[in-house]
Amino acid sequence: MPKMSVQQRANIMYKCLEISEILEVIIDHVFMSSEGMEGMRAVVALALTCRDFLDPALNRLWHSQESLDPLIRTLPPTAWAFYGKSVVTIVRPLLPDDWTRFRQYASRIKVFGCDPRHPDGSLHSYAALNYTLLEAFVAQHPGLPLLPSLRHLHWSSGKMDPKTLPYVPLIAAPTLNTVSLDFTHHLRRDDARAFTTALIRSIRLHCPDLTRFLVNELQPHTRPVIGTALRRWLAQKRQYVPSLAFRDIMNLAGMRFLREAQLFLDDTDVGAVHDATALTFSSLRVLELHARTLGVCLALLKTARSCELEVLSIYVSERPVADLIFSLLSELHTVCDPASLHNVTLLDTANDDYIPYRSWNADMPSRYRAFVVDAHTLAPLAAFTQLRTLVVEFSAIYDMQEASLTRMLSARPQLEVFSLGAMHGWHAASTLTLSSLARMLTLCPQLRACGLALDCSCVELDVAACRAGALRPNHLVATLCLADRKGADELLLAECVQYLFPNLRCFE
Incomplete structure (x- = not known):
């Protein structure tokens, strides 16, 4: 192959710079390689080296904006001024010619209200809107x-x-595909609910390609899989997030490409749900429901037509009876395809003090028997053999034997997360030991998080089995939650757990 001259190499480089995708990759790498303003300064410096970088650099710099203030400053300098240290305000009536640069830069914005590099948000994310600007825009750009x-x-x-x-x-652009509502700084629930209803109606009319509707989203890497932290967060979240009216859910169900939705359900609309025609979530794959009672969630599932759900999460604030749990799990057969459903999370945040802890026998008071969760209650889950996550964390009285749990795990070799009653406890004596847990976990070689209630009174036997090499260590489980380990010898328990789960990172 002949050796290329310097001029030939330069020509090839110039040809490469004519490919927009290559320029975007270079700009993104420079932008993400530094934190905060340093990344922006690096992109500006790169844009000044070559005209070909200018347009991609501007697209990168304006891609994400937390407030409208930077856009206001693209108006003529005589049209705006700083009020205080950082608030930008309009100081004169805006003319048609004033919007030229504003619209050029507004068309570059793809993400508004947050910085993807800092999902927790900043003060700019919660800054109030400039209504003078919005009123002037509507007057001169109707529709x-x-x-x-x-x-x-x-x-x-x-x-x-x-x-x-x-x-x-104004904010319901036809190109919109993700809406996330943040109620962290909630002030008035009625105002928030009125806004949410208006936004969903506008989305239904103007945003045909919407794929995600999220409420106060929590990033997957920050959400605890098992434990009391998740319970506290959900209980607090329920207090501040307004519930959706059923007409709002109907509008969302009409979105053809909606794949992920977080819905807070209003208990007062149960009658409307029962009387409604079927909801068609044709593209829905991830569904998260929040409600006061499990009956509201069951009513919604009965109304929804069959869809290929992959992830279903249900969080309620009141303790459900076992029969209602059984009915909901049975309803999953008509709504979800067993071959596609991979993740199921069901829990409540009820007060545990209602059910005292004791060793239940034949003397169980009748008022507690409705809350007994046993193998029959969970039997409808047998059809869903492709599950990778199964979390059942209702505040119930669990009556589960090792044989039942063994069948449950053996039918799901792909399980990665399994938790049963670890967050609230079993409110009854468990027959499981660490030795039986170690034997069961061999049925799920991909398991990385597990939560169960164990009988730790015989931990000495478990330690003896570990020391004798009779139990095989599990090197994959990184999260372990053991409920109701009262009275256990903590030193022996720690020795046994350390041997069985050498790569454990979180132990509750």
């Missing part, structure tokens, strides 16, 4: 979206006061 290329909208509760309602259509 046009404020951010015409918007893909991801992250809207905080601080922007949900009644003055925002007339401007909701």
